[in-house]
Amino acid sequence: MTKEKTQWKAFLEAVSTLQWVLSFLFLGVGCIFLSVYLMFTSLWPLPTLYFIWLVIDWQTPERGGMKARFVRKWSVWEHMRDFFPIKLVKTAELNPNKNYILGCHPHGIMSAGAFTCFSTESCGFTELFPGVRASLAILAGLFRIPFFREYAMCTGLYPVSKQSLAHLLSKSGKGNAVVIVIGGAAESLASSPGVNTVVVKQRKGFVRVALEFGADLVPVYSFGENEIFKQVIFKEGSLSRRLQDLFKKIMGFAPCLFIGEHMAFLPYRTPITTVVGSPISVPKRVLPTEEEVDHYHRLYMDGLSNLFHEHKVSCGLSESHKLQII
Template structure:
């Protein structure tokens, strides 16, 4: 499996950014490798910009997994965490959020590109609150890395999945890989970082203002997908 980071525009190190990454896939491999490690050369590609990946806050409540996530340099998607990264850490911060979450993960399947976006507006409100430019990101090949087991309606597996979601706040999924059953298929993943969308600083943005910039983001994401899809 090869991973590649592609730049389509410069990111000004004197600004902060909220990068929305799509699709979620099973493991968000593209987002993790490109934005929490230097395997794809983020620092060289975007000089002066520091990337950090923010993931589901509920994961930090699980013992041992919490310690692993912190050692890997991950942050929870929580108000205190995002406030710190976007207002107390200076400039040149690129906070990466995998927008679609569990809903998008459960829709992950080879050959299918499902993005859960229409009602996901919290990241836009955060960007407006701190005046951080929005940047769409798409990881092509992410959904090809694993084969998900889809539970039928009324099955025991689906009931257990929903029960876990109620308890832990997110739904687990059963998936299969290539070697040993859990390693990803040897499919290339290309993560394309789009052009930043200029966002004003509005501490108390109205719903209309949030909808406007959310619409701009969706248009930019759609354009990015069609311009770079294989």
């Protein structure tokens, strides 16, 4: 009986994780094709009415999104959490009377740690940080995709645009923790097992926003994120890498050639431990100077490096592992 239950649980975990991977890869494209296809069928009034609604509702993602985030509590996310498993670790208190920008690293192929810990309730963020609301900000262009945008907003996702961040940090009260995967597409291209590379040296926009709204900075590192897929890394300057960079420049995300453990798409069952570091106090400066931006940017990189080295051994890495910040 126990064996059968264990097999059923493993099946639920695999299916739950697979649906997330397939949604990440194909749901947006599928929604676009479905919208176009329906326009040439007898159901054309449905997409027509939806597009009228889309024009009316165009700014909603930048204005706090949807209030009902029922998708965040689906049990499917708990099964996905258990697949790897994924764990959220708290190292310091976050004052619910302040706002925060959490910089999450590394991006990995799909940011499984960031999504599970901050866009679902499966890892217990609310219990670990009472009074603080986590909001994961993703590529703004995804909120222009019909139907997909509603699904994204239901999970509590937000565009990583200036207007959206300004709303979350100034018009939504206190206790907001906006999570940004700082390295983005450039960092995803460096994702590979055994690699601990983060792209942040030239990424200062999040620091400027933190200063403008007086939001404290918090470094976050997801140990194991780069281990769940194997990626083909093309050499700098090669034709394949140039094509990847061109696509990234045009579309905002990079096409990665990767493979998982089963059926290519199912990730390796490698533990992911997302560690939330100590907040870096940031003053409010409506017009921050470059010197101020550089100062807090250095403090952030130092905090990220310290977080990595303090927790790497307990999270499965050897003492010899180094963090490369580029």
